[in-house]
Amino acid sequence: MALSFSIKRGVQLASGALLALASCQAGPPPPRAITIQQTWELQVGNQVGDYRISSGLGDITLELGGHPVRMPFDGRVQSMDEHCIALTSPEVPAYLFRLCGISRPKLGQQLQGHTVGRAQQLVFATFRKEPDGTWTLIEPATDLIAQFLTE
Amino acid sequence: MKQRPKRRPRRQQRHRLISSATLVLLGFGLGLGLRFQAKAASASQDLCQTIVSSQAVLSRQQLTQLLTVPERENRQAIEAIAQEPYCTLAAIEVRAGVKAERTAYPLAFDPNTWLVVLYEAEEYVGYGFKLQH
Numbered sequence: 192m193a194l195s196f197s198i199k200r201g202v203q204l205a206s207g208a209l210l211a212l213a214s215c216q217a218g219p220p221p222p223r224a225i226t227i228q229q230t231w232e233l234q235v236g237n238q239v240g241d242y243r244i245s246s247g248l249g250d251i252t253l254e255l256g257g258h259p260v261r262m263p264f265d266g267r268v269q270s271m272d273e274h275c276i277a278l279t280s281p282e283v284p285a286y287l288f289r290l291c292g293i294s295r296p297k298l299g300q301q302l303q304g305h306t307v308g309r310a311q312q313l314v315f316a317t318f319r320k321e322p323d324g325t326w327t328l329i330e331p332a333t334d335l336i337a338q339f340l341t342e
Numbered sequence: 343m344k345q346r347p348k349r350r351p352r353r354q355q356r357h358r359l360i361s362s363a364t365l366v367l368l369g370f371g372l373g374l375g376l377r378f379q380a381k382a383a384s385a386s387q388d389l390c391q392t393i394v395s396s397q398a399v400l401s402r403q404q405l406t407q408l409l410t411v412p413e414r415e416n417r418q419a420i421e422a423i424a425q426e427p428y429c430t431l432a433a434i435e436v437r438a439g440v441k442a443e444r445t446a447y448p449l450a451f452d453p454n455t456w457l458v459v460l461y462e463a464e465e466y467v468g469y470g471f472k473l474q475h
Contacts, residue, residue, distance in 0.1 A: 280470065281458055282389070282444070282470065283444075284459070284467065285413060285467045286436050317436065319467070330438040331437065332437060332439070334435055
């Protein structure tokens with residue numbers, strides 16, 4: 192009994208240690224993937240020849256010249272595609288903001304007003320969630336974009 | 343005899359230095375604490391703009407029913423289940439030319455979690471769970 196107990200305990204400890212090790216080696220969280228309703232061929236992330244498309248229909252490019260991009264509300268920042276991040280917030284349900292061009296963005300939960308990162312050229316897109324779980328590219332309000340760029 | 347009067351002021355000076363440094367540190371700590379408190383208070387106040395019904399909470403049953411309502415449904419479908427919200431949030435324009443209204447309900451079984459519902463005109467757009475600290 193004592194032996195089997197100690198074996199069990201050993202197995203438990205070993206599996207616990209393995210789990211802890213696995214969680215340590217998990218690395219960064221997986222990027223945010225969404226299904227966009229508009230299926231254009233020329234969209235962010237696709238290529239023309241050897242060149243990556245950095246903006247498509249519906250994207251707004253702003254010449255920030257290295258100025259900061261800030262959180263307009265509390266929310267979550269996740270990586271998305273290459274060179275892009277997805278910003279979502281429970282305060283603005285059913286919307287997702289895709290920001291491309293930010294160098295070394297801060298990922299994870301961020302508070303309102305915190306700097307996400309800086310960009311030379313910020314490529315901004317807004318998506319609205321559909322009942323089937325897909326996302327539609329929509330035209331964002333000017334004031335909303337401004338909130339990302341001011342303190 | 344000559345050294346004695348010199349030592350005393352030195353000791354006093356040291357005591358004064360230590361006590362003033364402690365006071366400065368205490369003051370700094372207090373200031374920081376107050377600043378954090380103020381920040382936390384403003385953060386929790388930020389969510390609500392106008393209190394509608396200070397007793398409003400959402401029960402488990404109401405929440406379950408509410409989550410079955412599909413997006414783009416008329417807002418009455420949500421209001422029929424959830425009744426009056428605790429508060430409304432500041433109006434926001436996400437889509438160009440469309441004003442969005444947001445209401446918030448604390449959960450009866452988890453008061454630190456609030457359900458935020460977003461409407462555009464008469465349409466229910468979606469919900470989010472906001473953790474309140």
